Amino acid sequence: MGSIWELDFYSRPILDENQKKVWEVLVCESPLDTRTKVDSLFRYAQYCPSTQVNSVWLRTALQEAIDKAGEAPIKIRFFRRQMNNMITKACGDIGIPAQPSRRTLVLNQWLQQRIEQVYPQEPGYQGGVNPSVRLEAPLPQRLPDALEWQQWGFVTLLGSEFADMPDWEIDFGEGFPLELAQVSPETSIPGILIFSPRALPLAGWMSGLDLAWLRFDDSPQGGRLLLETGATESWILANLKNPQILAEARNFEQAKQQANGVHFIGVQSDPQSQSFAGFWLLCEINLS
Numbered sequence: 001m002g003s004i005w006e007l008d009f010y011s012r013p014i015l016d017e018n019q020k021k022v023w024e025v026l027v028c029e030s031p032l033d034t035r036t037k038v039d040s041l042f043r044y045a046q047y048c049p050s051t052q053v054n055s056v057w058l059r060t061a062l063q064e065a066i067d068k069a070g071e072a073p074i075k076i077r078f079f080r081r082q083m084n085n086m087i088t089k090a091c092g093d094i095g096i097p098a099q100p101s102r103r104t105l106v107l108n109q110w111l112q113q114r115i116e117q118v119y120p121q122e123p124g125y126q127g128g129v130n131p132s133v134r135l136e137a138p139l140p141q142r143l144p145d146a147l148e149w150q151q152w153g154f155v156t157l158l159g160s161e162f163a164d165m166p167d168w169e170i171d172f173g174e175g176f177p178l179e180l181a182q183v184s185p186e187t188s189i190p191g192i193l194i195f196s197p198r199a200l201p202l203a204g205w206m207s208g209l210d211l212a213w214l215r216f217d218d219s220p221q222g223g224r225l226l227l228e229t230g231a232t233e234s235w236i237l238a239n240l241k242n243p244q245i246l247a248e249a250r251n252f253e254q255a256k257q258q259a260n261g262v263h264f265i266g267v268q269s270d271p272q273s274q275s276f277a278g279f280w281l282l283c284e285i286n287l288s
Helices: 055-069 081-093 103-120 159-166 200-210 243-258
Strands: 002-017 021-030 044-047 074-078 096-100 151-158 172-175 190-195 212-215 223-229 232-241 263-266 277-283
Touching: 002 055, 002 081, 021 055, 021 103, 021 243, 044 055, 044 074, 055 081, 074 081, 081 096, 081 200, 151 159, 151 243, 159 190, 159 277, 172 200, 190 243, 200 277, 212 243, 212 263, 212 277, 223 243, 232 243, 243 263
Parallel strands: 002 074, 074 096, 172 277, 190 263
Antiparallel strands: 002 021, 021 044, 151 190, 212 223, 223 232, 263 277
């Protein structure tokens, strides 16, 4: 399997000599398993004059990044929806699929680091200006009937157990090194396991959606367990009314916060299975 990249192309809190916003492209490699060495991940950054903000400039920058990396990625993820057309065209022009996604942990951390440490050192820096992503809450959708399952439950694993995740038998899945989220091996990582006789097609469908994170939507009328995918999609995994399950869901959300947003979702054919049709290590991040 080839590499996956994360990309952002947007204005920065810097003005040029004509008092126009300076733009920047950031490209970084997305980690695909828990043993990835963070320091080895490819990164590329280049400022863009406001007069050259178009898909042609971005395509050229991407080609330069590919030349520096030595190979092209199999796809490029981006979270900023307002740049969808330009990013999709630039990537398409060099034959790389572009995928709207909130699974951009490395990019998000890198962007925050540059906002705090890099941009303030640039001439023309405008303090307090942080480009907004303007993410609106998506309307949760029902799962397709063919993908519903028979049983599921909340579970926890120690962070140390994920060190062996690359050795697990998994048909569809993705991980990342826990150090990216500053999670120690002793931390309890919450998650859910889904059991279904149609585990493989269910996991395949989930893989195609580009999983972002799970979240518990609490309300006086009863809670919902939601799966956030892509840049805008949200799916109702379960409607929760049982008081015991609601308590477990609240504990899940609390444990997720204590683990800096890290959690997981696994799909198996039955509770006795020793393999996973799907397993994803997830991390909820703030893209606002």
